[in-house]
Amino acid sequence: MDGEVLTEQETALYDRQIRVWGVDTQRRLSKAHILVCGMKGTVAEFCKNIVLAGVSSLTLVDDRVATEEAISANFLIPPDENAYGGKTLAELCCDSLKDFNPMVRVSVEKGDVSSFGGDFFDKYDVVVASCCSLATKKSINEKCRKLSKHIAFYTVDCRDSCGEIFVDLQHHRYSKKKLDENIECQLQYPSIEEAISVPWRALPRKVTKLYFAMRVMERFEEVEKRNPGDVSSADLPGILKLKKELCEANSLNESHVPDKLLERLVMCTREFPPVCAIIGGILGQEVIKAISGKGEPLKNFFFFDAMDGKGIIEDISSPDSGS
Amino acid sequence: MASQQQFSALKGKKVLMVGAGGIGCELLKTLALSGFQDIHIIDMDTIEVSNLNRQFLFRQSHVGQSKAKVAREAVLKFRPHIKITPYHANVKDPDFNVDFFKQFNVVLNGLDNLDARRHVNRLCLAAEVPLVESGTTGFLGQVTVHVKGRTECYECQPKPAPKTYPVCTITSTPSKFVHCIVWAKDLLFAKLFGDKNQENDLNVHSSDVASSSEKAEYVFERRKDEDIDQYGRRIYDHVFGYNIEVALSNEETWKNRTRPKPIYSSDVLPNGLVQQNGNLDKNCATDDLSSVSAMASLGMKNPQDIWSLMENSRIFLEAFKLFFMKREKEIGNLTFDKDDQLAVEFVTAAANIRASSFDIPLKSLFEAKGIAGNIVHAVATTNAIIAGLIVTEAIKVLQSDTKNYRMTYCLEHPTRKMLLMPVEPFEANKSCYVCSETPLKLEINTRRAKLRDFVEKIVKAKLGMYFPLIMHGSALLYEVGDDLDEDMVANYAANLEKVLSELPSPITSGITVTVEDMKQELTCNINIKHREEFDEEKEPDGMLLSGWTRASSVEKDDNKPIGNGGSTSNASVEVEKNDEIRTVPSGKKRKVREVPMAAAQDFSNAADGTRNHNELEVIVDEDDFLMLGQDPGINKKKRLQ
Ligand SMILES: [Zn+2]
Numbered sequence: 001m002d003g004e005v006l007t008e009q010e011t012a013l014y015d016r017q018i019r020v021w022g023v024d025t026q027r028r029l030s031k032a033h034i035l036v037c038g039m040k041g042t043v044a045e046f047c048k049n050i051v052l053a054g055v056s057s058l059t060l061v062d063d064r065v066a067t068e069e070a071i072s073a074n075f076l077i078p079p080d081e082n083a084y085g086g087k088t089l090a091e092l093c094c095d096s097l098k099d100f101n102p103m104v105r106v107s108v109e110k111g112d113v114s115s116f117g118g119d120f121f122d123k124y125d126v127v128v129a130s131c132c133s134l135a136t137k138k139s140i141n142e143k144c145r146k147l148s149k150h151i152a153f154y155t156v157d158c159r160d161s162c163g164e165i166f167v168d169l170q171h172h173r174y175s176k177k178k179l180d181e182n183i184e185c186q187l188q189y190p191s192i193e194e195a196i197s198v199p200w201r202a203l204p205r206k207v208t209k210l211y212f213a214m215r216v217m218e219r220f221e222e223v224e225k226r227n228p229g230d231v232s233s234a235d236l237p238g239i240l241k242l243k244k245e246l247c248e249a250n251s252l253n254e255s256h257v258p259d260k261l262l263e264r265l266v267m268c269t270r271e272f273p274p275v276c277a278i279i280g281g282i283l284g285q286e287v288i289k290a291i292s293g294k295g296e297p298l299k300n301f302f303f304f305d306a307m308d309g310k311g312i313i314e315d316i317s318s319p320d321s322g323s
Numbered sequence: 324m325a326s327q328q329q330f331s332a333l334k335g336k337k338v339l340m341v342g343a344g345g346i347g348c349e350l351l352k353t354l355a356l357s358g359f360q361d362i363h364i365i366d367m368d369t370i371e372v373s374n375l376n377r378q379f380l381f382r383q384s385h386v387g388q389s390k391a392k393v394a395r396e397a398v399l400k401f402r403p404h405i406k407i408t409p410y411h412a413n414v415k416d417p418d419f420n421v422d423f424f425k426q427f428n429v430v431l432n433g434l435d436n437l438d439a440r441r442h443v444n445r446l447c448l449a450a451e452v453p454l455v456e457s458g459t460t461g462f463l464g465q466v467t468v469h470v471k472g473r474t475e476c477y478e479c480q481p482k483p484a485p486k487t488y489p490v491c492t493i494t495s496t497p498s499k500f501v502h503c504i505v506w507a508k509d510l511l512f513a514k515l516f517g518d519k520n521q522e523n524d525l526n527v528h529s530s531d532v533a534s535s536s537e538k539a540e541y542v543f544e545r546r547k548d549e550d551i552d553q554y555g556r557r558i559y560d561h562v563f564g565y566n567i568e569v570a571l572s573n574e575e576t577w578k579n580r581t582r583p584k585p586i587y588s589s590d591v592l593p594n595g596l597v598q599q600n601g602n603l604d605k606n607c608a609t610d611d612l613s614s615v616s617a618m619a620s621l622g623m624k625n626p627q628d629i630w631s632l633m634e635n636s637r638i639f640l641e642a643f644k645l646f647f648m649k650r651e652k653e654i655g656n657l658t659f660d661k662d663d664q665l666a667v668e669f670v671t672a673a674a675n676i677r678a679s680s681f682d683i684p685l686k687s688l689f690e691a692k693g694i695a696g697n698i699v700h701a702v703a704t705t706n707a708i709i710a711g712l713i714v715t716e717a718i719k720v721l722q723s724d725t726k727n728y729r730m731t732y733c734l735e736h737p738t739r740k741m742l743l744m745p746v747e748p749f750e751a752n753k754s755c756y757v758c759s760e761t762p763l764k765l766e767i768n769t770r771r772a773k774l775r776d777f778v779e780k781i782v783k784a785k786l787g788m789y790f791p792l793i794m795h796g797s798a799l800l801y802e803v804g805d806d807l808d809e810d811m812v813a814n815y816a817a818n819l820e821k822v823l824s825e826l827p828s829p830i831t832s833g834i835t836v837t838v839e840d841m842k843q844e845l846t847c848n849i850n851i852k853h854r855e856e857f858d859e860e861k862e863p864d865g866m867l868l869s870g871w872t873r874a875s876s877v878e879k880d881d882n883k884p885i886g887n888g889g890s891t892s893n894a895s896v897e898v899e900k901n902d903e904i905r906t907v908p909s910g911k912k913r914k915v916r917e918v919p920m921a922a923a924q925d926f927s928n929a930a931d932g933t934r935n936h937n938e939l940e941v942i943v944d945e946d947d948f949l950m951l952g953q954d955p956g957i958n959k960k961k962r963l964q
Pocket of ligand 1: 475477479755758
């Protein structure tokens, strides 16, 4: 890049991964600033991965206090309520993450993420939103897009043994290897708002059923003004009704959104730790790809369901926004 | 995957994890979070700095401590009430026998070497405990499930054998950097600093063998009153100058090749420079031998730099000198170790100087170290993903959810939109000598090969047995054990030196030899066929084992053995890849609709082109489920139902 040399300490610590992605990527990582909002199991996994990878800084936002549910899949927080001393989830996670890699600065920002303005996000290269409402996700995404700086935006959520990642890299240039040659490529991404408003019938025929199911859940929480993930078995009839309406409005056969799948997402809202590890791992890799500008990033959704074991990429963008 | 159901499946279940490294740390964490209550973990390793970038349970302050024990402590911090039993030991220890394995409901492997994987596979088969196996390289990974009677075992498919290179490629006609590394490490380094009694092909012999071989052996000895600088320069001139001149004299060799150029120290290093070479004082500050470094004393810092021929020559001479001045006691017992800085410097420099002779592009110390040390390419994310997949399979195994067992590939580039690709497990290979006890066939020169050759090259190297017992009919020819009386030990020792056909109960063409490993509870019958001649380059062992198809990995090389008349051993020089991603052999039956090569690319890229470039085949069937084709002779699209 610019002839800067990694320190001896960095070379020793990062030896094995430099063998995977090269010195140039390692240097870019060491200059990247990451923001995450919403600390549950999946995000904890992601944070671990990105701190180990050696980014410059990681900032955590989550003012909630620790509850049994919130830490059920989070290995960053010991299950000892006495030790919490009124600390927030972000503060507790920060304490643990600091130990993982002394070369990464981990810190906490307090406040409601939906109230932060554009200049707040301007400090970061990557923003990850989790455990927040669709409206919040949309607003963060829009604020990032308005900045002249090129911020990579992600959302990530797990319900039961299913997980979803959304990616918006706006206009992304990258290089990829093809037959030992580096070729320059570019991709155009839609915002989350644009992506999820693509009419269902305009989507490719074989889009994963999980995509629709996640939209139904998201919509239900929005309409009912619930906190993210705050649903229970009592909500199932309402959710099935909403699904029927959405399918009708979109002229989509209801078989594309099986009741069984929705039932799973409603009955078990806790994250399934193996899925947190898998989704947190994929997200980590994607963020590293975006920072390094090397390798083809996924566009623009990723789904994993432990039930069938498939990890699928879906491109959900309106045909005219093209890439 | 309702958590209630899952929870009851885990209750009272005992799991064994083998390996607390990259995959192991992630696995132990995910098992604990997922509700596993009783976890045993075996790992013989201690923590190193280069582990810390991904083995997140470890900290700088833990360097040098047992991985298994530190991993336990770290996980108990967030799950204090579960039981974790660590063993700082080798899984091949006899204590971990079949009875030990029988106490577990499932065994989970997070290993980095073929030997241990094969050993655990056999114990799981003998103890009838399901095994979930895994591996990662860079962004690639895979998880497989092995349940006796339901799926294939780990050894049903031939594994790529350790990479070997024809001896003459290494000694006379290197064409890739790796050939120079093998030469520098296994020949030159071993000759100068290792066991003097080891056979070594370092010296190139002229066609007139008798004239040179005798005195060549003494070339490497330090002469009386010889100054260390003189000694180093003499070795330099001999191996990079004289030896190349001798090789050049074999005109046949160079008919279709670029002729190498001999390099002498005086051409590269004007005398003056040698005098300033080496500021030993910089090394005197510390007594810590591991910090003795030629780079440090020459003021060179960046391991990513590619040194010039002159710099390499200075490093070579400096490292050589430092070995004699700072580490003289070890000389004669040294083996190459990737964590030995001085050894890495010496090997890098030697390989680069040789590469210059042969017009092969030079490499940095960082890269050379990776090649010489077979260093695994590893990142935290892939390990985390693979560990998540292992736990999902382990839960299915504990629920006996047999029809949902999957083997899963983690890919770098999507194939059919998938980054994580599940595939149904395969049925056992009926010709697998491990789980089906099918006899093998061995072609060997029974009138020349000794029992020792058979034990070393077949029983240990090919069959992976550590406590073998060899029988012909009822006659016991050889066994290993602690409880043998002296007479037997002497008897077996004598047998080892005998030619097969001259054993008390002769092994000749047409007979069947039985080899057993008591610890692995594995028995294997081998039908012997006498054969007089073997191709030195293609069959360097001088014997050929078949019956259980194993991919040949001797590098294709149309070299005729030239300039190699004086070779003191037939053995190829071995380079081993520690980690292994299984490539799926291509089948003839193809129903491919979408680019399966993308996936194949993944696997071969990961191997830096050194692994078998087998194709990965994706077969699409009615219900949109993926099958990976295998060798048609072994497994045609068989489903488990
Ligand atoms: Zn088998």
